[in-house]
Amino acid sequence: MRLLHTSDWHIGRTFHGHDLLDDQRRVLSELAEIVRAENVDVVVISGDLYDRSVPSGEAVQTCVDVLEQLRRTGARLVVTSGNHDSPQRVGAFAGFAAAGGLHLHTRVATLHEPTVLSDEHGPVAFYGIPYLEPDPARQVLRTSTAPGAAEDVERGHPAVLGEAMNRVRGELDSRDPGTRSVVLAHAFVTGGGSSDSERNIAVGGVDQVPADVFAGVDYVALGHLHGCQRITERVRYSGSPMAYSFSETRQRKSVWLVELDSEGLSETRRIELPVPRELATVSGTLEQLLHDPEYESATDCYVSATVTDEARPVDGMRRLQQRFPHAVHMEWEPAGGRARASLRYSEAVRDRDEPRLLRDFVANCRGAEPSDSEGELLDRALSEVNTAEVRR
Template sequence: MTAMRLLHTSDWHVGRVFHGRDLLREQEEVLGGLADLVSDERVDAVVVSGDLFDRAVPNAEAVAVCSRVLERLRAAGARVVVTPGNHDSAARIGMFSGFAEAGGLHLRTRIGSLAEPVLFADDHGPVAVYGIPFLEPETARHRLEVPQARGHGGVLTEAMRRVRADLAGRPGARSVVLAHAFVTGGQPCESERTIAVGGVQDVPGAVFDGVDYVALGHLHGAQRIAEHLRYSGSPLAYSFSEARHTKSVWLVELDAGGLAGVERRELPVPRALATLTGALDDLLLDPEHDAVADHFLSVVLTDPVRPLDALRRLQGRFPHAVHVEWRPEGGRPGELRFAERVRDRGDEEIACCFIEDVRGDGPAERELALLREAFEAAAREGVG
């Protein structure tokens, strides 16, 4: 008999910018490729556990990419269930949800409807998929009529109480819950926006007891909290802290008895991430670094004096270098008096170093031209 097969994904963050670089092409390549997995693995449904977009009001290009990806998944034969995360606007994603549902796209965005499942069926009977949208505690506790609830744990406890109550009226139904939360034991990274309230964001895993599988979103590294409780992670790396992540999705199978198995399916990497450390001239000349010439690069410079225009010079060899830090060997000269630090440096060099220190990269050509005009005007006025 045929079992139900689900593909657990989350944190697409369509429209994300990586250190100033547009990632839409890479996102469409990876996410669109999920349609091949749907076909090859005979997937019945794809679930997206929050953060479909990177911002509440995505631009037109991000919406177009997301639309094309969802259309490919439907064309491959999968129905799709989406819940909003903390980056999304639930109201915008839920717009036209009734029309979308008729086409196999189920947008579960309303707090008041979180205990109303999307119902699928296979040879073993019904599968109830509950989508819990991201619950901002202060708002959700009133919408859920539990004003005494505190923090994420409080509102998710009530949400799951409602889910279990509905499930109790569906004897024999297997169950899947989508939730966007920080579950105790999960390992965060640098690219996630905090959802802490009063310094507390953790939710105990036991909150989700009583269902066959919980498809979690929010943390960007794929991880297993328990056999039935997992994060799929983001499909692409969105910070250099994720350079060692293996991006993937979970293939979940439900048979007559509930959760039959979970398998990992790795995703392609459109552009790898790497970090280089050393003196600028050495990095520019050492042939050993040819292997990362096409990677997104974060570079730590160890020169005793901050090199001028370092990012532009690095990009001459490494076109995808996007981040530079200066950490001189022996430590930064913070103890030097200001006059000693700027001795023998011209106004332009001092200004450029200041901009690079604050922003992480030097001024662009247009900004450099404006600085020169300002210095020239000051010289004419006898300032300085």
């Protein structure tokens, strides 16, 4: 049986305010081409289909379109929900969807109940473990019964995911010994590398779970971390299909093609995905960024710029976008550094009149004292404000 492992689509996400739906449609539509070219039998999606629990109508329609494209290839789909998803919304009509080949696993109480699909070697059991919010999941696991269930569950991610896997293994043990197994899970597994675009799931400072919690299954398709990576031979993250932060600039987005034979996992292969628009980070004075040929290769990229002028450039982002139309982020970091005021607020304002305080504020924001003409404008504005206050 051939599987395609993907996750973290985050449909509906924006990138520094820029709408990504068109880019997401292009990249996710490529998955159907991969499924056809590689004769994939099952597509597994390990959580975070959407970027928010209440997605927009456009985001929902995009997700539906992509899932329909995948289903038209003849592949079956197995999906679980992530920490960005609403499990109730993603899992709505799960019973009806299963009849059409879309198997939705979003309920904590039934995470031990697999979707069982077969090939020439026999059955493969797919267990979908949705993102487990520790305290609510703990309560559900305490009150539900399943093979291998404990009487009580400790607090925290490791404990609830450990209990989930006990139930999975308990159910799997009740099946024919030749049954192969695949687990979908949305979690932060120790050894994985994170990026800036993942939402923190730490509770009490603890968010990671050890890889050996997944012992006893043939393949673990993880979601949550956005970089494609191998934790162990059997435990892997597919990562997100697109970069969602500049910390992912050097990541090459991809999916895992997974082969199961009669004995279990036999082969894994990484397949790279198309990049709708590259990311680039540039640094220099504003004049350098606007005119230096060194930055020509970044003109069609999403750009994060660090400007190093001694004073904060006026209208910097608009000017950057004249050369880099897709510039989405700008930071000001003077080349020599900027002294940080060490005085307490009460000391910083002591014995200073309003005009001086206003000039100091502008100087602190810009890194340079206001010019004479700017000082006159500030005085005029302050005078108008004071006059208006008196009239009240």
